[in-house]
Amino acid sequence: MFFFISLVAASLALTAGAPTRQPSTRHKLLLVSFDGFRWNYDQDVDTPNLDGMARDGVKARYITPPFVTQTSPIHFTLLTGKYIENHGVIHNMWFNTTTGQKLSYYKTQGVSDWWDNGSLPIWITAQKQGLKTGSLYFPGGNATYQGDQVNVKKVEKSFLHPYGNETEWRQNIDTVMRWFTEDQLDFVALYFGEPDSTGHKFGPESQERKDMVRQVDQTVGYLRQQIKESSLTSTLNLIITSDHGMETVIKKNEIYLSKVANFSFGDIQFELLDYGPQGLLIPKPGKLETVYEALKNAHPKLNVYKKEELPPRLHYANNARITPLILYGDPGYVIHGRLKLQFNKGEHGFDNEEMNMKTIFRAMGPAFKRGLEVEPFESVNIYALLCKLLEITPEPNDGSLNVTQKMLATNAGLALLSV
Numbered sequence: 202m203f204f205f206i207s208l209v210a211a212s213l214a215l216t217a218g219a220p221t222r223q224p225s226t227r228h229k230l231l232l233v234s235f236d237g238f239r240w241n242y243d244q245d246v247d248t249p250n251l252d253g254m255a256r257d258g259v260k261a262r263y264i265t266p267p268f269v270t271q272t273s274p275i276h277f278t279l280l281t282g283k284y285i286e287n288h289g290v291i292h293n294m295w296f297n298t299t300t301g302q303k304l305s306y307y308k309t310q311g312v313s314d315w316w317d318n319g320s321l322p323i324w325i326t327a328q329k330q331g332l333k334t335g336s337l338y339f340p341g342g343n344a345t346y347q348g349d350q351v352n353v354k355k356v357e358k359s360f361l362h363p364y365g366n367e368t369e370w371r372q373n374i375d376t377v378m379r380w381f382t383e384d385q386l387d388f389v390a391l392y393f394g395e396p397d398s399t400g401h402k403f404g405p406e407s408q409e410r411k412d413m414v415r416q417v418d419q420t421v422g423y424l425r426q427q428i429k430e431s432s433l434t435s436t437l438n439l440i441i442t443s444d445h446g447m448e449t450v451i452k453k454n455e456i457y458l459s460k461v462a463n464f465s466f467g468d469i470q471f472e473l474l475d476y477g478p479q480g481l482l483i484p485k486p487g488k489l490e491t492v493y494e495a496l497k498n499a500h501p502k503l504n505v506y507k508k509e510e511l512p513p514r515l516h517y518a519n520n521a522r523i524t525p526l527i528l529y530g531d532p533g534y535v536i537h538g539r540l541k542l543q544f545n546k547g548e549h550g551f552d553n554e555e556m557n558m559k560t561i562f563r564a565m566g567p568a569f570k571r572g573l574e575v576e577p578f579e580s581v582n583i584y585a586l587l588c589k590l591l592e593i594t595p596e597p598n599d600g601s602l603n604v605t606q607k608m609l610a611t612n613a614g615l616a617l618l619s620v
Contacts, residue, residue: 228567229381229437230590232390233424234279234339235417236272236364237397237549239405239446240264240559246414250422251563254441258565259573259608264580266445266560268515268553269479269529272397273306275444275580276340280322280390282584282598284516288320290341291522298471298483298524307360316344321596323388323587324351330593332387335380337373339390353380364394365413370420378431388591393417397549400447404546405557410447438566438590442583445549448557451533456500459539464495466539471524474538477550478530481523489525502531515553516599532557570610578604 240263243251254260266275267285269292277283277290285291295309296302309315316322324334325346335353336342343356355376363369370393380386396413403409421441428437458464458474466472468491471483484492489507497505506527511518517527530536532555535543551558559577568590582600589602589609 227387227592228590229386229433230388230587231377231381231437231439232279232388232587233393233439233441234276234391235393235395235441235443235561237395237400237445237447238414238417238443238561239400239557240561242396242405242410242414243418243561246411246418248414248418248421250418250425251441251561253425254421254439254563254565255574256572258439258563258569258571259575261562261575261577263556263559263577264442264562264583265577266553266558266580268517270445270549270551270553270558271477271479272444273309273340276392277316277320277322278581279442279444279583280324280339280341281320282581282588282595282600283320284581284599286516286518286520286523287599289318289520289522290316291517291520292473292476292481294473294476296471296473301471303473305360307357307362310340310343310356313344313346316341317346321346323584323591323593324390325349326588326596327388327591327593328352332591332593333385335377335384335386335389337377337389338392338394340392342390342392353384353386362394364398365416367416367420370416371423374420374424374427378427378433381433381437382431388587393420397447400547401545402547404449405447406449407546410547435567438568439564440583440587441561441563442580443560445553446556446558446560447547447549448532448551448555450535450546450548454500454502455537455541456503456530456534457537457541458496458499459537461495461499464492464499468492472538473524474536475540475542477543477545477548478535479550480528480536480538482526482528483524484526493526496526496528500534502534503536504529504531564608568609570608573608575605575608 271293273293274285281288293306295304295312295315333352336351337355342354399413468488470485473481508518532551582604585600585602586605588595
């Protein structure tokens with residue numbers, strides 16, 4: 202009996218001296234982007250699942266993306282919390298101003314030094330702090346950053362990828378659920394290329410776009426159902442957003458640089474044109490003033506700025522990749538260069554203050570309040586929220602958690618971080 206009591210006492214003493222391991226309270230996080238989902242696309246289409254997210258979580262009236270309102274630059278803002286001039290992914294296309302070479306959006310996804318130029322996306326930051334992350338088609342997910350890649354990824358196999366395939370959408374959601382439940386990932390970024398593609402082809406006011414928004418909403422319903430069936434409802438926070446909106450292209454009184462008096466492409470060393478409403482130009486040595494004077498009043502709907510004179514609110518000048526001259530059209534007006542190569546009925550890339558460039562934000566899960574609608578905010582602030590939800594220390598960024606803090610439930614159990 203004495204031996205037994207001594208053994209128990211010794212065991213209790215050892216237990217008392219050992220540190221107690223606390224179970225982790227960190228929730229998983231899924232960031233979903235539906236490309237080109239304008240802020241009011243849910244107002245002319247019945248969207249019961251997006252509406253359900255608003256009732257069960259948080260909805261912003263709209264969010265404002267950074268300028269230039271293009272897919273890759275804005276998605277990298279979501280991943281870094283930096284304005285485009287500060288993270289350096291300034292365009293959907295990689296380009297070389299010396300050789301004149303340009304790569305398509307699809308090929309640019311694989312050019313690591315276009316993405317890896319000083320800013321770490323949240324995937325890498327989270328992994329450096331012990332988390333596991335994944336990317337499914339998300340812009341920037343196919344690059345290497347300071348030698349590291351996202352833990353698990355799926356990338357498009359071809360530039361002809363069928364972004365509107367609803368069957369594939371559901372398969373991708375199933376894949377993400379397995380990543381969370383079987384591979385124990387903590388954070389995944391999931392990208393859908395619609396309704397952007399449909400908005401470009403048919404226009405934002407078209408019946409085809411409305412049909413695609415219905416497909417998006419059905420997919421949100423499927424996603425929520427799979428979260429439930431995967432037993433992730435109490436442990437997964439879900440954010441659904443987008444990069445930009447969409448504007449109807451105006452086909453009258455179009456902007457043709459080739460028809461501008463006193464302007465010559467012979468004065469241009471490098472051009473990035475015919476990509477919607479914005480353009481980047483490098484005049485030949487000694488020709489900057491000549492080109493600027495020829496273009497600045499060439500068309501009433503054309504905005505032309507020297508790099509150093511671009512309005513500071515656009516945050517699109519302070520980067521070595523940005524050319525000496527920056528052009529963009531008023532809403533609806535695209536810029537045609539040497540030939541007319543752009544025939545879309547819908548476009549983005551316009552001033553981010555324009556309402557049709559605004560986009561959506563929905564959030565729900567254990568960390569969020571329910572039935573809350575918040576005032577508009579800039580998407581540059583979403584990164585700080587992501588870091589808060591993952592309980593990781595963020596990289597230096599241009600956003601603020603103060604903007605989104607009111608969305609969080611007071612009993613969410615999130616660790617306090619200096620964000």
